[in-house]
Amino acid sequence: MVAGQGTTPTPAPVLPPRSEVGAVGWARANLFSSWYNSLLTVIASAAVVLGLWFGLNWVVLDAEWGVIETIGGRFIIGGYNTDQACPGNDCFWRPQAALLMTTALLGMLWVVAGGVVGRIAMAVAAAAALCAFLPYSMERMGLDVRLLLLANLPALGVGWALARYTPVGKPRWVLVTGVSVFLLTVVLLRGIPGVWGLQPVPTLYWGGLTLNLLLAVAGIALSLPLGIALALGRRSDLPIVKLLCVAFIEIFRGVPLITLLFASQHLVPLAFPEAFPRNSLFSAGVVITLFSAAYMAENIRGGLQSLHPGQAEAARALGLAGWQTTLLISLPQAIRNVIPTIVGQFISLFKDTSLVYIIGMVDMVEIGRTFILGNPEYRISTKEVFIFIALVFWAFTYGMSYASRRLEQRLGVGTR
């Protein structure tokens, strides 16, 4: 638009031709703007139509979804509530209680972060509550289970109200609550010897999606402090410190996780004294944390590098000491800048937790695979099982990356 002089009379508005507006105009601009775009549109449309036709046909008519129903809750908690893991099968409420706490935490986050987090919190609570109405017989899914699932809706409300109307709603307290919920979840799942109703369940039987989520959350949370330390070390001008940090980071980033996991099975029991737990979960936790810390360090280093040097200089000019500058000025900004990256790392760590099958842990993928291969009558439904698992993973990872993108917009990363 040419900046017009004030004297020029404004011409009467000329409406664009009909072919440029509305549905036709949109189609012309976005589908048939040139001959090759038209060709591509036709080919792509044909692909979509064919894909949908055969896909829906298969989903509705040919696929045997019964296998998903048969595996059912095992996808979520693995062998946790079997006779061997929990004699009497009355441990089901423990993962459920953990879920309730998580929903309440999401409710609190809703207040703190708002927007997309609220929608995700509602979706999680609604999905859990909907599970209460699954058409299982009452013997397979008792009233107690259904009620606990339904309780997720009030739990969300409680969390929301707590954060909204009490001082717990400060981000600091939400963080503290989050850490407590995680620790409580672990204690609840593990059990306490001698306490009625909390009989210990060996980590061997922890499985399914719970295991994937637990490992990913623990990996990210524990790797954050380690990653910060490594990032600072790598940026420091102290040669020995820098060398050590670079070595750690590059070794853990250069070797595949599956190799590290398998090595851990041989090395972790040797490297830790007998007092430490000797189980695959512990080995997996250690390796996933170290692996994640190496990536975390690089992300945080990126965040630190993106800061304008003026920030640190201003802090120094105000008389802050070196460590004060780092802790109070640089790190908070750096971490805020890399939150989307950390979410991305969490997503890829979550996907990577499926590799724990190599050390005999039964995560969600392994549950599906062992079920198919151990129950030959369901071999025909292999595709269904893997598509279901893929969709569950996809729902989680896509949800998280969507939330992170919205969060990025809200935080205004890169715009300040």
Next chain:
Amino acid sequence: MATTPRALTYRGIPVWRHALIIRWVVQIVSALVAVTLVVWFFANIVGAIQERDIPAGFGFLSREYQTPIGEHFIPYESSDTFLYALLVAAINTVVVAILGVILATMLGVLIGVARLSGSWILSRLMLVYIEFFRNVPLLVQLLFWFFIVLTLPPVREGYVFFDRIYVNNAGISMPGPVGSSLASASAWLALAAVSVGLGVLVHRVLTWREDRTGRASYPLAAGITVAVACGAAAWLIVGSVVGEAPLVISSPEPYGRFGRIGGGFTIRAGLLILLIGLVIYTSAFVAEIVRAGIQSVGRGQTEASRALGLSGIDTLRHVTFPQALRVIIPPMISQYLNLTKNSSLGGAVGYTDLTNVAITMTQTAPAVSIFLLIMLAYLAMSLTWSLIGNLYNRHIRIVGG
């Protein structure tokens, strides 16, 4: 009461605030902590090794491995040593990594460009592809493809195209070059490599001259001609000295009671599944990188180029892409590194990659030593990728920018 003024003599910085001393103390303390941790870990390991009588050492490397390796690209017998078997396995990983990187880049660039296509529906379709395949764990995808490839017909009922190409659930077999004898084949391959080197040299010299004098001398054509001519000459020389062609085309053919396919060049099911999985997974990431790279190029660049009369394809090729490359290359290198590391999932679909063979080896050899070796191998691969990335970055650096 009069207060005595404090003497204003300068006593120097107190020891505990002296920057140099703090630096060294911090360094020494952190080094000590790190060393203590490492020593503690390794002392525990050594102690446990001695206590539990776990074998260690590298003596096993010269022993016979005595175990089959499903896929191998260099000749392998079960009587070969552990060291050689590790080499075979490392080559398996390298082959998958190279093939995967090439294919994933091609597919990824295609999808990334299509994602920005003027056709809304194509762009959406690609968005679905990207968002689906990069958000589902690679292991799930590999297992899915594993079961899909198994649904192909078995070898005796497999598809045969042109009487030469066999497709079945054991893999794809096609005609391929085979050395008629090790000596002649390797002699010719060495000479061919020299010929290619000569061709490159000619190309560079002519390019340099063209840049200096501005006279067209067709460097690419000349280079290729030189390389082909020298290669052909080498072929004739080697052929006449040995008395047979260095390489012959071998066609796959069924043999024996079970109708297995022998001869030619075979991509076995394990490699096929791993490649499909890795390429589709990685291409989704590559596509996103390419899209971001292209979008990072200012709109004005494209508009200027269109104003100069360049077509859409030419704009992409000569204006957008070269500039986008600077943004694309660093994340791309890290994707290549990821692909290399992800190839360690080969074991899940029946491909004998480095990790897979190493895991098998721990049955009959000291685990600690084997992990050390394969860690070094993976580190070497990742260093190679970083090196390539660094070199390329230097190559495309904006001169005088």
Next chain:
Amino acid sequence: MNGLMKLVIAATLFLAPMLLIACSRETPEQTSDPAAAEGSRLDAVKARGNVVCASNNGIPGFGFIDENGNHVGFDVDLCRAVAAAVLGDADAIEIVPISATEMGATVQSGDVDLLVRTVTRSSSRDAKWGNFAYTMYYDGQGFLVRKDMNVPSVLDLEGAAVCVTQGTTTELNLQDFSNQYDLGIQAVTFEKTDSAVEAYRNGQCDAFTTDHSGLYAYRSSLPIPDDHIVLPETISEEPLAPAVPHGDEQWYDIVNIVMSMLVYAEAYGISSDNVPTAVTGNSKVDRLFGLEGSFGQETLGISRTAAQDVIRSVGNYAEIYHRSLGDDGIGLPRGDNTRNALWSAAPCSDCPKGGQIYASPLR
């Protein structure tokens, strides 16, 4: 380039200690066992209240998870028998499913009380891993092929592609066999046995090889088992036996004698539904069940009537076999003259005699 050099140096520094470790011991030497010093394993088991057995959750017949999610199978029953003898409760067990590659390290570490995971006993494993109790099942590696391929013998497998699980002696035996008879067998290896079977079922391989017991088990899991046959010959000897960690002879003796009890009970016709609680008059039976005399229960540290608990809750050898491996399980034949029948010198006409399953006298 400077950064790269630094990285190389750093990596070397980091890896150097590992290198030292790896080189530190070329020849293993005998060392004292930690368990022995800390008190007997029997006391530890009693204090803990359960027997920890390393087993499997994916081998039909031997160790697998039934539709209720419980560990069952031949191996699991052997573990239950030990728990019944020591603690009086066959359910006081914890099953640690491990893969074939972990067997050695697991039993060496002493973290488990018993390894019952279709383990083949061999001299080097006996020396390195732990002590092997009586052989409870005689197995051997064989081949499963499609009936319509008309393969009469293993020697007709020339040029076949054979699916095999990696990380086991199976792979090694297959290679040896192929080399010995110059058969040019093409091994297609898989990380998991399940995947190997799946590949065989879909015709990616012409044959599937593992131990005979496994072949019958997997055959029964195929859609039409009768389309497949197990070739009669075996190419290896695989005596399967439970193993215990080195260093505690009392525990080793207990496991051995519990295995004997199972066989003994079968030989004397005692099954879970006719366990004697009062003196029967047959002195051998009475001694076994702690009704008269002793076979050494006091020295072993188990209750006098341990055998009653074992047989009542787990059954005798025949019952265990029948339940998991026989007709109620995976359909492994146990004819009178197969190796897994009882061997007996008893002067009766209907006693089985031809097998190799045998218990040393309890007295």
